[in-house]
Amino acid sequence: MPELTERMGASALQDTLSRDLRADRWRPGERLPTERDLGARYGVARNTVRRALDALEQQGLIHRHVGRGTFRAEPPPAAPAxxxxxxxxxxxxxxxxxxxxxxxxxxxxxxxxxxxxxxxxxxxxxxxxxxxxxxxxxxxxxxxxxxxxxxxxxxxxxxxxxxxxxxxxxxxxxxxxxxxxxxxxxxxxxxxxxxxxxxxxxxxxxxxxxxxxxxxxxxxxxxx
Missing domain, CATH: 1.20.120.530 (GntR ligand-binding domain-like)
Structure with missing residues (x-):
């Protein structure tokens, strides 16, 4: 996966993390790396990471707990198969x-x-x-x-x-x-x-x- 630069900002980071979440890079319930680790991995500042995570939380892809971290959200129930x-x-x-x-x-x-x-x-x-x-x-x-x-x-x-x-x-x-x-x-x-x-x-x-x-x-x- 290509590295992001700071110039790409929160929107690009949001898109990249969204693709990874939908492709199950992290399993439902699994904890994501810390904001600091995500910033280091993608070459962006922590406030950029925070804005991207805010948007992903609003989309229902992740949920965050103070003191525990950020977690991949459970997918919605599947339709009858x-x-x-x-x-x-x-x-x-x-x-x-x-x-x-x-x-x-x-x-x-x-x-x-x-x-x-x-x-x-x-x-x-x-x-x-x-x-x-x-x-x-x-x-x-x-x-x-x-x-x-x-x-x-x-x-x-x-x-x-x-x-x-x-x-x-x-x-x-x-x-x-x-x-x-x-x-x-x-x-x-x-x-x-x-x-x-x-x-x-x-x-x-x-x-x-x-x-x-x-x-x-x-x-x-x-x-x-």
Whole structure:
């Protein structure tokens, strides 16, 4: 992301932070850097940062607490997802096979250090998960971190729409079929390889491993 100069002022800083917030650089409820840190990062004075944050708060994108800091606001409740309820898990996996290899390729090109740190956090969560529900939650969060790393609102929205199918009972039953130590080890090796490819900015490898990963999931969820 390009550095801002003081001449660009509060309006330019507001636009830049607004894009980052809408692209989920910071997750809902996550604390943003301090005004001093934001000023240093973007090369502007603290009063410029304060004016930009004032405008973002009025838009409902952030909220501030005296003595605690500035936080990403929770998004408004989503509209009922009737279409997502009608999608079969097998159709969703096929769509992911088409979509997610290119998604992670774009993340390789655009993810910043904060995005990569979030991927690492999700990876640790999957490593340490003691049960399937916890593993699935961190697994979904890792794929969401890949989507957020694209900094493309349409990609993020599409990824989250597909991910909501993971919350259904039928999906959980199918995933439980493959909840073995051997399958978990393969999934984790693939997760680590994908995050490492993002860190190394290797688009071809990230695309290859993501495709291999989804084919593996497809095989144990729907294979004989």
């Amino acid at each position: 009737a279409m997502e309820e009608s999608l079969s898990p097998s159709d969703v996996v096929e769509c992911r096979l088409i979509f997610e290899p290119e998604m992670i390729s774009l993340a390789v090109a655009r993810a910043d250090q904060a995005d990569i740190a979030r991927m690492g956090e999700c990876l640790r969560g999957t490593d340490e998960a003691a049960d399937l529900a916890t593993f699935e939650r961190w697994d979904a969060a890792l794929h969401d971190a890949f989507a957020a790393g694209t900094h493309n609102g349409a990609v993020i929205a599409m990824s989250r729409s597909l991910a909501r199918v993971r919350e259904r009972t039928d999906w959980g039953q199918l995933k439980a079929r493959g909840n073995t130590a051997e399958h978990r080890a393969v999934l984790q090796a693939q997760h680590h390889a994908m995050v490492e490819a993002v860190r190394r900015r290797d688009r071809a490898e990230a695309r290859r491993v993501m495709r291999e990963h989804i084919l593996f999931v497809q095989d144990y969820m729907f294979g004989d």
